Amino acid sequence: MPCDFLALAQPGVQQLSPYVPGKPVDELARELDLDPAGIVKLASNENPLGPSPKALLAIQAALPELARYPDGNGFELKRRLAERYGVELAQVTLGNGSNDILELVARAYLAPGLNAVFSAHAFAVYPIATQAVGAQSKVVPAKDWGHDLDAMLAAIDEHTRVVFIANPNNPTGTWFDTAALERFLARVPERVLVVLDEAYIEYATGGELPDGVRYLAQYSNLLVSRTFSKAYGLAALRVGYALSSATIADVLNRVRQPFNVNSLAQAAACAALDDLDYLQRSRALNDAGMAQLEAGFAELGLGWIPSKGNFIAVDCGRDAGPINQALLRAGVIVRPVAGYGMPTFLRVTIGTEAENRRFLQALREALGQ
Ligand SMILES: *Cc1c(COP(=O)(O)O)cnc(C)c1O
Numbered sequence: 318m319p320c321d322f323l324a325l326a327q328p329g330v331q332q333l334s335p336y337v338p339g340k341p342v343d344e345l346a347r348e349l350d351l352d353p354a355g356i357v358k359l360a361s362n363e364n365p366l367g368p369s370p371k372a373l374l375a376i377q378a379a380l381p382e383l384a385r386y387p388d389g390n391g392f393e394l395k396r397r398l399a400e401r402y403g404v405e406l407a408q409v410t411l412g413n414g415s416n417d418i419l420e421l422v423a424r425a426y427l428a429p430g431l432n433a434v435f436s437a438h439a440f441a442v443y444p445i446a447t448q449a450v451g452a453q454s455k456v457v458p459a460k461d462w463g464h465d466l467d468a469m470l471a472a473i474d475e476h477t478r479v480v481f482i483a484n485p486n487n488p489t490g491t492w493f494d495t496a497a498l499e500r501f502l503a504r505v506p507e508r509v510l511v512v513l514d515e516a517y518i519e520y521a522t523g524g525e526l527p528d529g530v531r532y533l534a535q536y537s538n539l540l541v542s543r544t545f546s547k548a549y550g551l552a553a554l555r556v557g558y559a560l561s562s563a564t565i566a567d568v569l570n571r572v573r574q575p576f577n578v579n580s581l582a583q584a585a586a587c588a589a590l591d592d593l594d595y596l597q598r599s600r601a602l603n604d605a606g607m608a609q610l611e612a613g614f615a616e617l618g619l620g621w622i623p624s625k626g627n628f629i630a631v632d633c634g635r636d637a638g639p640i641n642q643a644l645l646r647a648g649v650i651v652r653p654v655a656g657y658g659m660p661t662f663l664r665v666t667i668g669t670e671a672e673n674r675r676f677l678q679a680l681r682e683a684l685g686q
Contacts, residue, residue, distance in 0.1 A: 329429075329448040336441055340650050351648050357675050359666040360650045362487065362517075362628045364550035366602060368585070369595040372551060375588035376581045387580035394583045397590055398558055402530050407563040410570060413577045415516055415544040415557030419481070420446045421569040422512055422540065422559075426478045427452035434472045435481040436464040438489050438657050440514065443481040452478075462622050462630075463491030466501045473509055480505060483514040484526055488654045488664040490624020495527040502536050510565070513541050516557075517626040519548035519596060520603050526625060530560055537562045545582075547627060548599045549589040554582035603627050606667035613677035617686060622662075630654065630662045633684070637663050643683035649676050 323331060339360025346353040391411040399406045412418035423446035427433055432453040435443045444454045455477070457469045464482055473480065482501075485492040493501075498513075505511055513529040529541035544557035556578050559569065589595070610629055614621050620632040633640050641653045641663060652664040665676060 327451055329451040333445060333448050336445055337656060339652050342650070345645060345650055349646065356648045356650065357668065357672045358650045359668045359672060359676055360652045361552070362547055362626065362666045363552050364547065364599055365668045365672060366550060366599055368550045369589045369592040371588040371592045372585040375584040379581055379584040382580060387576050387578065387583060389575045391578055391583055394586050397587055401590065402560060404533060404560055405563060408533070408560055408566050410559040410561070410566045410573070411578045412557040412559065414546060414555040415542045416442055417577055418542045418557055418559045419443065419512065421572055422479060422510065423447055423450050423452070424572045425568050426510055431476050431478045433479040433481060434469055434477055436469065436486070438462060438486070438659060439481065440483050440487050441657065462489045464493060466493060466497055470501065470504050473506060477509050479510045479512060481512045481514065483516070485517050485625040487516065487626060487628065488630055488652065488657055489622050490626045490629055491622060492526055492625045498527040502532055502539065505538065507538055509538060511539050513539060515541055516544045517547055518543060520600055520627055521625055522600060533560060540565055545586045545589060548596060550599065551582070551585055551589060554585055556582040556586045602669065603667050606670065606673050609670065609673045610665065610667065617681060617684060628664055628666045630659065630664045633661050633663060635661060637661050640683045644679050647679040647682065649679045651676070
């Protein structure tokens, strides 16, 4: 009898369901024999502008050094991030995407017998990172699709080491305001690490969302996680970061792979950080596209969850699976979110005006209207 290497896996890993990414364009093209150029992908919250031209130039300039290991300390990127956000260099941790940051937190602070608290319909990486290290997930029911911060506080017990909160949350797009965050931070026990996931914070304008960085000086148990994958348009390069106390950053750096952020990613992120014009255009395109999709949904008589991200969850009012299939056949890739406990919803990334229009047309046909 051969050994059962599934049964030999750590119990948390045995029960893991792997992350389901948005379907790649080439995969759909292969499956349905479609022209990849005609496919619209609005499934992974990618920036429809493509990367910043400044980031592309920086990558080109870094190419001749590819034979060398990257700066394992990420000095220049950390220096710029520290300067931008008014923190010490020692408070910055770089990640291979902010996904990496979430895993570093889990590896450093969670273990069997301990738990992490997070909301229902929250980002799928929280349960994966938690279970992968054998810790328990305490999933708190949502309130109006968003985080019920009071219930999350109540769920914290003596074995809780981490609370994951996303503002705005993916895939719901829901958010909480400054007063809610302040009330929450003031009441979380000091020994519980609050991971405030701000993957979409750059899309917020004019104080709509609290800026987690402002609370770092006051709360040594706060970690703010951010990414270059969304508004900065560098998803393929995998670069994100955490801002926290220097002590937490030191701990995360102990479990971090020595060269977790590659040199092209570091160069591109430095350049993208300075391209405020690109960020401004990303934001403006997102605002316009959000309004376009909301108007389209209203016309189709569909409900949606108001969102502060670069995506929106639309309620098809029935099982969204067949509608998703029809969209795929029309060459439009969006994200079904049944796995997030939202079987009647589809999550749609805000695209260009033309991509949004194409999606709305395909949706109209898929609904039989
Ligand atoms: C996209 C996303 C991330 C991480 O993306 P990376 O590409 O790994 O930086 C983290 N949190 C949320 C809520 C996200 O939606």
